[in-house]
């Protein structure tokens with residue numbers, strides 16, 4: 001397929017973008033009457049205009065609650081995955097980013113959403129990955145914001161690795177427990193299941209995509225590896 005070039009890869013040494021048009025106030029904390037109203041119609045008009053002017057990109061902010069106070073800065077926002085899907089359908093050359101919080105977007109869901117929007121955009125989608133800082137938003141989502149900065153970014157890396165694997169791996173199924181889906185070849189799945197078992201997780205689940213097609217594969221490829229590790233006994237013959 002002959003897809004148009006992503007404008008972020010053009011020859012302009014200085015790239016120009018518009019930040020935060022999906023949020024009320026944009027980036028200006030102000031009460032002036034003309035402050036930015038992030039309605040869909042305003043965003044659509046801005047995107048088409050920026051596209052026509054050769055601006056390279058639009059970058060949204062993923063914000064889940066406003067800052068309160070007199071301005072309630074960013075108190076009204078459009079959700080960024082759906083926002084970028086709509087704008088990419090309306091435009092021709094501009095790159096439009098979405099912004100994903102690693103803790104709020106399950107990586108398998110994000111991988112699917114991103115690949116869907118990639119098709120809508122013909123290669124013009126950008127991804128801004130956010131590893132967390134805003135405690136009230138995490139509380140609101142029922143998520144823990146790790147105290148350690150390194151832990152947040154380790155989790156972010158794992159989140160990205162899963163997405164990349166889903167996009168590139170030939171694995172026949174993805175398996176998961178808790179927040180970490182397991183993806184990979186049978187050796188990897190078996191060793192991850194062993195790791196989960198040793199860590200003492202209860203209620204470990206494996207997510208098959210097609211039960212009928214994938215259970216035999218799992219039984220033939222992964223279970224023998226679990227037997228070899230002493231985690232399961234061979235099924236007695238009838």
Ligand SMILES: Cc1cc2nc3c(=O)[nH]c(=O)nc-3n(C[C@H](O)[C@H](O)[C@H](O)COP(=O)(O)O)c2cc1C
Pocket residue numbers: 060061062063099128129130131132133134
């Ligand atoms: C260009 C850019 C976009 C960002 N977008 C968001 C966002 O949409 N939502 C958010 O909560 N934080 C956003 N951040 C904040 C970052 O995720 C990060 O918390 C911040 O850069 C501080 O870095 P640190 O968390 O490593 O200390 C953005 C930062 C930058 C520089």
